[in-house]
Each structure stands twice: as C-alpha cells, then as structure tokens.
Amino acid sequence: MEQYKEIFADPAKLEAKLKEDWAKIDTTGEGVTYKQLMEVYQKMSKAMGFPENKQPTQEDNEKIKKLIDPEGTGKVKFEGFFNLVKAGAEQLKAAGKA
16 A cells, blocks of 8 residues: 555546546446446455455445436446545545555
C-alpha cells in the first residue's frame, strides 16, 4: 500500500492512474455494470494492500449505486469509478489507515 500513498496524495496522479485502469475495465467505452465494477474494485483493493472489506449490506449497495450511477442507468462510467475510489481513500484517511 505504501507505493500508492503518493498517488492518493496527488489528485492529478490519482485521476491519471484511474483513467489508465478504467480503460482496461471499460473496453467498449459504454460503461460497466455494478457487479463488474465491484469485482474489479475488490481485486484492485486487494492488490493495493487495503484491508479486505466485509460484504456490503443492501443499504451499503444502495449508497454505492447512488454514488457511482446517480442517474440510475445501470452502467457505471469513469466518473462513478473515480467517485468510488476517492470515497474509499477518504474513508481510509479518516480511519488513519492511509
């Protein structure tokens, strides 16, 4: 996780890295489903050394869906992915883990 602290500390670096990662996730440019995004997000979190999260509750899922797909289209675009990662990083900072 140490290697990612520099990226999370610099919003421009974070956005550039996430755009690079997003291009690998959303290969069609049409967005991805919530399920696809959460699978990728969990893999990324594990690879970065973040602690494993408990399974989200239905309430957690609804909050996450509103964050990543505010229009309710069923497809997540880069902005939603960025919001999800940014919110996760902010939670870690608040907990003193990042």
